[in-house]
Amino acid sequence: MNQPLSSAERAKLYISVLKCPVCGGRFDGTNPPNLTCPEGHAFDRAKQGYFNLTTRPVQGHYDKELFTARRNMITDSRLYASLHETIAKIIANRGTVREGERASGGLVVDMGCGEGSHLRGILRELGPSDWLGLGIDLSKEGIRMASRHYADGLWVVSDLAHAPLQDESAQVLLNLLSPANYQEFKRILSPEGILIKVVPGADYLGELRELLHGDSNKRDYSNAKIVALFRRHFSKVEVMHLKYQQRLGADELRDLVRMSPLAWSAEQAKVEAFTSQGSAEITIDLALLLGRHPQLG
Ligand SMILES: [Zn+2]
Incomplete structure (x- = not known):
């Protein structure tokens, strides 16, 4: 194993x-x-360690409560541990495109990283290595929390449409349950790099969806359009599915509701019915879209 990089x-x-x-x-x-x-x-480094590289003031609607709930769910409840493990394996085995050559390191950029727990979980699974983590999000609150908890990554407040990254600088681009900007992703992705986008499957948080929106069109969800668009932008596209259930306790169900946009527009009585269950099985159903730079097409 290589020596880890010095700070x-x-x-x-x-x-x-x-x-x-x-x-x-x-x-x-x-x-x-x-x-x-x-x-x-x-640009000054904030005292928490992150950089704010936006050129205009931004007002996000994601608040501290949401990010705390998200962090609890990801880090403490380990609801996405299998996702992190799967992505780490993809990076370790296929982070470079040359046949037969294992990836040895590089820059892993999480576009839309929120409070950074996913990127942190994936890097932890990769173990001591030369992979460097860089998280970008427009939410200063999310980035502030990320840099406070995960000091060894680089965290940047920025608009994803104008990411302050050099062309072809990322060996791995992540875009997890978050909006994409494919033009910008293609600019940043190195010619041999890989983009890993994660989108919900039809049964993702199905129990929450059914209880809150059982009688409306928010009940059903399909990622078909997202997958089709992804295929148009990238080459050598693969789609992997990851589905499992985990039992969550009452506090965890409350955190799940706080972090889910799905629940924000639901009637309060239905939200309470969901969170007052002592515990419940929750389904994680995700599609992982893997793509290479279109120049390789
Ligand atoms: Zn300048």
Whole structure:
């Protein structure tokens, strides 16, 4: 196994993949912890350790309560542990496209990382390695929480449509249960890189969906359009399915409701009926869409 990178080496690598969100210039890495481009645009590192590389103020509707619930579900209840394990295996085995060659490391970027728990879980599964994690999200609250809990990654507040990353800088791009920007993904993905997008399957959180929206069109869900669009943008596309159930206790059911957009528009009485169950089996049903850069097509 290779020696893990030192923190100075990590910082240098991180700075080399970022770009100035104003002019696109490279940052000078000689004056850490702050970033300055040749045009003089400067960005301070927040005291929690993240960078805010947005060029205009943003107001997200995702709040601290939601991210705390999400973090509890992902990190403590380990509801997505099988997903993290599966993605780590994909990265370890297929992170490069050259036949017969194992991936040895590189940059793993989570586009729309929220509070960072998925990226953290996946990197933990990868074990000590040369994979560097970088999470991008427009929510400052999410990024702040990520950098507080997972100090060894790099966390950046940014619009996904204008990600402050160099062209072809990511060996692995993740987009987990979060909106995509394929033009930008193609720009950032290295020619030998892999994009892993995760979307819900028809039975994802089916118990919650049925109880809250059993009598409306929100009950049914199909990812067919998303899969078709993905196939149009990327090459060598594979679709993998992951489905399992986990029993959640009362506190966990409350966290599940807090983190699920599905529940935000539901009647309060139905939400209470769901969370007042002592425990319930919950279905995780996901499709993993794997794609390569279209230039390889
Ligand atoms: Zn600049």
